Every structure is written in C-alpha cells, then in structure tokens.
Amino acid sequence: MVASPIAVDGSTRIMGVIGDPIVQVMTPQTINPIFAARGANIVCVPLHIGARELDTAWAGLKAIRNLIGFGITLPHKQAALRLCDSLDPLAKQVGAVNVVRREADGSFRGYQFDGKGFVRGLKGQGHALSGRHCLMVGAGGAAIAIAFALAEEGAASLSIANRTPAKAEALAAAVNRAVGRSFARSGTAQPEPGQIIINATSLGLSASDPLPLAANLVDETMLVAEVIAKPEITPLLEAAGARGASIHSGIHMIRGQVDLIAAHMAEPQTET
C-alpha cells in the first residue's frame, strides 16, 4: 500500500492507538492510507499510555471532542472492559476490547476485531481454517479473541498452552460453552504434525525474549502464525521457517482488520 500524504488541519478528527510499549504498533501506517482513500479527514496517531496512567488518560481522551476513538494494544485490552461505557456483545464474550469508538451520544463503546482480523489474515494468505487442528500459546488479550474466532470459523480443535494453565482452562471452557461443542482444551506447547501453531503471547516483541515454544519441535507439516507484527518476522517465525514450516506474520492480522476498523470508525458523526 502506498503511503498517502496526510494533510492535518483544524477539522481533522483523531483516532488514537493506546498501548505500552507503543513504538511497535502498525495501525497508523496501515489505517491512515485507508482513511485518505475514503476521503475521511481522520488521522490515526500512537498514544503511549502506561497501565498506571490509563484511567487518567482515558478521562482525558473522552474530553477531546474531535477524538473519534482509539485502537487498544497491550496491556490495556482487559482494563478497557471496565472503562468503556458499553460493550459490543463480541467484546463482552471475548473479555477484551481492541477498538473503542465514540458513539453519537458521546459515550465510549468497546469493540473486538482481533479474532476477525486474525482469521481474515489467514484466509487472505490462502490458509483455510475449516477442519484444522490448532495449538495456541497464550491465553490473554489477542489469544482470547482468536480462540473464539477459530471456533466460529470451523477449526477442528484448539489446544491452549499457557504459563498459568488455569487461564487456559478457563478460556477453553468459555469457548466450548459459547460454541456448544468440545473444541478447545488446555494443553502443553507440544506441536503435532499438521497443526496451525499460533503465538498469541507478546514474546517476540523484544529481541531478547525467549521463544514462546521450542523451535526444534516444529516441522514442515506445520503452519506457524504470529500475532506480533513488528518485527514482521519474529525469531519464532525465522526458526520455524528454517525448519521448513510455513510461516504467517502478525502483520496479516492487522491488515485483515484494518479496513473493517476504518469503515467502523469513519461511520458515526462525532461533534467537532
């Protein structure tokens, strides 16, 4: 996608992206060209907000009348649940918010696009999910959204490996309850042939992070997918690729949802 010039003026409306750290976010550079192509005078900017300052910053964002909403990345996706004035049913089900929009009445409503984005990203790269067995490392944030989306998309099974197994068990139970079948279970980070392996932890954001699972367990029958978009190829993907596995960057999860989000954000008229 060609970077479009942004001409910010007094009438420009603001979409934020909040997180800590923030430098890795890809939303501004992927969504701004879409706003420009739609002829929307909206600019998306990164807002570096730590967990301890979230409540104060949230109240401040609400007081900025030409702010139409914001994307949410780590570590705020769960905290946003209690701060939103209302929640879209999917955000409530997932228990995490990744987009907040200012509605026509001025309230902040929480939405969830991560799962849809991940699934759309895989399908856009030619990876069908129907009937596939999946292993996901991580049980928070994006992981929860992805678990629900994989179930809805018709994947055959999901094993969830988490540092704290109780969280994986709770997630598996919630997904199974929602889809009415025995789809997910808590397990170990032990891949099996033919699986789609998903890193849904933040391991890989920092070059010094350990790998989320042992790369020597990966083989060429597997597809290894990331939620991390920066670096576009994480150490896990590099190691998996070297072992002959198919790899799938986290960038596709962002690209898979960003046009949905752009349409969603540009839709309501906010007072300026």
Add this chain to the structure above:
Amino acid sequence: MVASPIAVDGSTRIMGVIGDPIVQVMTPQTINPIFAARGANIVCVPLHIGARELDTAWAGLKAIRNLIGFGITLPHKQAALRLCDSLDPLAKQVGAVNVVRREADGSFRGYQFDGKGFVRGLKGQGHALSGRHCLMVGAGGAAIAIAFALAEEGAASLSIANRTPAKAEALAAAVNRAVGRSFARSGTAQPEPGQIIINATSLGLSASDPLPLAANLVDETMLVAEVIAKPEITPLLEAAGARGASIHSGIHMIRGQVDLIAAHMAEPQTET
C-alpha cells in the same frame, strides 16, 4: 509552503493544539511541513477541548508519554497559567500561555510566542514598528502578548480599546511598568491617521460577528492587522482594504512564530 506527506508510525511523537472552537487553527498545516523538513518524527494534531473539560483533558495529555506538548488557542491561554508546572518568565509577565512543552523531567512548562510571532509577522511583511503609534482592540489572550512585544520592539505608543475598560487599564499599567516608560493607555476604538490598528479579539472568527471597530473610521494612512488567521481575510480586513488601508492577515502571526515553535518543541528528548 508545499504540504509534506506525514508518515505517522508507532515512533511518531505528538504535538497537540488545544482550543474551543478548534477548526480554525492553522498550526497543524503550518508546522507539520517544518517538522518534516527538520526530519523530526512529530505530527501536530488539533484537539478540541472545551473550558469545562480542560482540567480533565490536561491530566490526560500529561499521561500520554509521547505527547511532547501542545499549542494553546482560545479560550485556554489564561487557564493554562494555573495548570502548568512552571512558567517561562515571558509567559508569566504576559499572563498567558500559548505553548506548553514537556520538559526532560516530564513536567509541563508554559511559554509565550504570540507577541514575538505577531511582531515577526509584521516585519516579515515589511512593516517596521519602531516609532509607530498603535491602536489595539482587545485586552485578553493574544492582546496581552502583543502589547508587551510592541513595547519591546520600540513602537511609540499603544492605545488599548476593550469592552471592559478596567482590563485595558490594567494591561496598559502592566506594560508601562515592565518597559519603564509611558507607552500604553486605555482608550476608545477611534483610529487616528497613520496608526497601526490591531484586532486582538476573536471577533471575525464567525461570519456573523460584529466588526471589532467601525470600518468607516479607517482610512488609507492606516495599517489594519489581525490576529485571526481563518478566515485569512476577515470582514474587518475586507472593509479596511476597501477603504484603501493596508491590511495584514493573522496568518502572518502564525507563520512568524511557527518555525520558532517547531525548533522549541523538537529540541528536548522526551521519553517514549
């Protein structure tokens, strides 16, 4: 100036401009090309904040770590005095803040560039101030900054016409005290031949506003100057031009200070 493309990414730092209304601000479109030309990854965006939400929004802005500061327009220039953690001596003297910068220690310090900007703008258009007699309508916000700057620049005299004369008297006294000469006085909006006439009120922002002074009192010996930049030619300037006076748009006050502000904002390293 050619509009430069802005490529916002996760590392971009934010400069706001706060005000109510906000659509008229010209800072984003004038300062963003300067940041780009300097190679600074900074984007200036308008933030629409009303007076009643200022304290909440201010605390929120402080909690956004990659926000390097903000410009201030009506009606917040005085309220910012009590909200800033410290004040530059000129901002204190003027009693109004038009730029807030996050210092290396994280604190918000208030600065004042309006007067310098106005004077630089006039000089940039070939209008010397030394020895000139001036009439200014308005005694708040930008007016105060301009009064001090005119005195420092060697103007001969300043008559200040304000709806509330006590405010004009207080401003005249403060300026005279600061410069140690009888320079300013409170007066009526009655221009005299050869004067520089300055509208330093917000009258003219709205097409429905009354003129700040009777246009039929203006003649071709006078220079009529504005602080309002949008519309670039206000009804006052149009009427004054039609009567043969020289006219000077408020846009020059912005252009006169924006390169100073860009250098000032890009200077300190803020944590991101």
